[in-house]
Amino acid sequence: MAKVRGAIVVDTERCKGCELCVGACPTDVIGMAEEVNSKGYHYAYMKNPEACTGCVNCAIICPDGVISVYRVKTT
Amino acid sequence: MGELRLMKGNEAVAEAAIRAGADGYFGYPITPQSEVMEYLMAEKPHERTGMVVLQAESELAAINMVYGGAACGKKVMTSSSSPGISLMQEGISYIAGAELPCLLVNVVRGGPGLGTIQPAQSDYFQSVKGGGHGDYRLITLAPASVQEMSDFVRLGFELAFKYRNPAMILSDGAIGQMMEKVELFDPVPRSKEILPWATTGKTPDRERNIITSLDLDPKRQEDFNLKLQKKYREIEEKEVRFEKIQCDDAEYLFVAYGTSSRVVQKAVQLARSRGIRVGLFRPITLWPFPSKEIFAMTEQVKGILSVEMSAGQMVEDIRLAVKGKIKVDYYGRMGGIIPTPDEVVEMLEKKIIGG
Amino acid sequence: MAEITLDQIIQPENMVYTRSRIMTDTVLHYCPGCGHGTVHRLLAEVIEELDLQSETIGITPVGCSVLMYNYMDIDMQEAAHGRAPALATAIKRLMSEKFVFTYQGDGDLAAIGTAETIHACNRGENITILFINNGIYGMTGGQMAPTTLPDMKASTCPYGRDVQMMGNPLKITDIVATLPGSYYVTRQSVHTPGNVRKAKKAIRKAVEYQKRNQGTCFVEIVSNCNSGWKMTPVDANQWLEENMLPFYPLGDLKVPEE
Known part of the structure; x- marks a missing residue:
């Protein structure tokens, strides 16, 4: 059965930790890191990568364009 | 010899704009300069040269249309009269701050308000x-005839583009409204050149062009101001223009520009007929x-009378120039009254010769 | 079948979304969660997709987005407060083959620039206007805007906007839609992924329609200002949905007759 797997890459230095991507994700993939970037923001990361479908919701809600999305079909 | 016509000063500005290859005129009606746009609209320059002429919703919009067009490297201009020019000051400051060329025409009327x-x-x-607001300068040309209203449109554009700085023709209601013979210069086609700094769309061969007067970094903002000042010093060095009339043997001197200088020309004749050797600068x-x-004239003359249709504005610059070496005084009328040659000679005798 | 690894997924050929190359690498100065960045990104994507970079001249306003020219790799001009439509008018008339847009906030477009906005739209200037309405003056620190809602608090109406004293919010987009010169007028938002997708379609239309030379294309984006509203970004978007959208309903106000 075909399954869609996705992944995101966060430009952590540009991320401002607004958390809009967290709520935008339908599969609860994204969390905010304990660590902060050089500006002091907790940045987004994949806390639950297996659930990512590469739907790009997180990337298009992100005001700072910090998220790149990858997607593959697996069987 | 160019084409000769009998024209109003305002009409001469408009015709000269088309002939100078202007790309756009943006204006708003105000007396006593409305003939500029009326003439342009009647002439249909979009058919003659492709020049854009647009009546804006305000002087504020007009000057900002000029700003937008100037930022594209286009030869653009506006004209207005005193209250309208006041309204345009914000835009003029931005244009100067963004180092853009444009031509402004002020057909001055009496104020304030x-x-x-x-x-x-x-x-x-x-x-x-x-x-x-801010430390900027306008190249300011003062025509004294309808001929110069025409000629200074071309000169104003030339200087504006040479220095990337707004140029102003400071005329007045008399020169704008009066009709005189004018020899029109031959038309030049509109420029097709794309200027390297202009916002015309970022092509792959260059970085993007940004036209702005904003820089929040104080050091860079100061550096920019210093660069502007350097440009202004260069203009002061190279672009001074003046005319001396009957100054060779003058013992006294009138300084006057524009309409006042026309009156003073007559006053010089009148004074000389009474044996007073006076010239006009x-x-x-x-x-x-x-x-x-x-200042150089102070070696020769005993006193200077500034004749102005104001409460005495240029006289301050004359005093600064003369550095106290000789007597400088002022005579003028206000509120729309033009002084007569008789008055001017009388004031020379009273304030300078007898004073 | 072995489970695919993240490294195998994160390969260039599998990329389905990244920031448009029309956006520069400069980090946006906006507050976290601010809708300005989202709209910049959408516009950049549309310019890239339609291959308009070399034809585009954008006008930035005075307000939070004053420095927009730092973020987009296109030719831009910085207008005085409220005057962007006047600049755009001249540019488009002087270079009718170019794509010309203004990007303006509510104070810029609907207060100090009302005359320029109304007259450019009424003349039917063939320009595209992006209007960001967050109901507040963000850059100057959260003062009342022409679009501040009744009873909404701002630093110059700290007890809420009293419409008896301070006047009513201005629905300028509704006015623009009534003008004969406007061609496409729509109100969108970017507070959810679904709304972002719709907003992008609207922006794309507003850009594409400019080629038709039929009049002004006007896109209002109802947006947030979490700093000015003094909320978290997530709460601000929720507040936007519950308070801004009932007053500024989303959807097309004027669409071209096909």
Whole structure:
């Protein structure tokens, strides 16, 4: 059965930790890191990568364009 | 010899704009300069040269249309009269701050406020000392005839593009409205050149062009101001223009520009008929002001009378130029009244010769 | 079948979304969660997709987005407060083959620039206007805007906007839609992924329609200002949905007759 797997890459230095991507994700993939970037923001990361479908919701809600999305079909 | 016509000063500005290859005119009606846009609209320059002419919703919009067009490297202009020019000051400051070329025409009327529609020279300070906010200068040309209204359109554009700085023709209601013979210069086609700094769409062969007067970094903002000042010093060095009439043997000197200088020309004749050896020094560029040339006259003349249709504005620059070496005084009328040659001679006798 | 690894997924050929190359690498100065960045990104994507970079001249306003020219790799001009439509008018008339847009906030477009906005739209200037309405003056620190809602608090109406004293919010987009010169007028938002997708379609239309030379294309984006509203970004978007959208309903106000 075909399954869609996705992944995101966060430009952590540009991320401002607004958390809009967290709520935008339908599969609860994204969390905010304990660590902060050089500006002091907790940045987004994949806390639950297996659930990512590469739907790009997180990337298009992100005001700072910090998220790149990858997607593959697996069987 | 170019084409000869009998024209109003305002019409000469409009015809000269088309002939100078202007790309756009943006204006708003105000007396006594409305003929500029009326003439342009009647001439349909979009058919003659492709020039855009648009009546804006306000002087504020008009000057900002000029700003937008100038930022594309286009030859653009506006004209107005005193209250309208006041309204434009914000835009003029931005244009100067963004180092853009454009031509502004002020057909001055008496003020302050709504004032009158009659001619005056009371916007001298506004033109040559600033007007808008910030440390900037306008190249200011003062025509004394309909001929110069035409010629200075071309000259104004030339200087504006040479220095990437707004240029102002500081005229007045008399020169705007009066009709004189004018020899029109031959038309030049509109430029097709794309200027390297202009916002015309970022092509792959260059970085993006940004036109702005904003820089929040104080050091960079100061550096920019210093660069502007350097440019202004260069203009002061190279672009001073003036005319001396019957100055060779003069013992006394009138300084006057524009309409006043026409009156004073007559006053010189009148005074000389009474045995007073007086000449006329006519600044053509009010900024840069011919300070050195006026100072040089102090070797020769005993006193200077500045004749202005204002409460005495240019006289301050004359005093600065003369550095106290000889007597300098002022005579003028306000509120739309043009002084007579008789009055002017009488005041020379009273304030300078007898004073 | 072995489970695919993240490294195998994160390969260039599998990329389905990244920031448009029309956006520069400069980090946006906006507050976290601010809708300005989202709209910049959408516009950049549309310019890239339609291959308009070399034809585009954008006008930035005075307000939070004053420095927009730092973020987009296109030719831009910085207008005085409220005057962007006047600049755009001249540019488009002088270079009718170019794509010309203004990007303006509510104070810029609907207060100090009302005359320029109304007259450019009424003349039917063939320009595209992007209007960001967050109901507040963000850059100057959260003062009342022409679009501040009744009873909404701002630093110059700290007890809420009293419409008896301070006047009513201005629905300028509704006015623009009534003008004969406007061609496409729509109100969108970017507070959810679904709304972002719709907003992008609207922006794309507003850009594409400019080629038709039929009049002004006007896109209002109802957006947030979490700093000015003094909320978290997530709460601000929720507040936007519950308070801004009932007053500024989303959807097309004027669409071209096909």
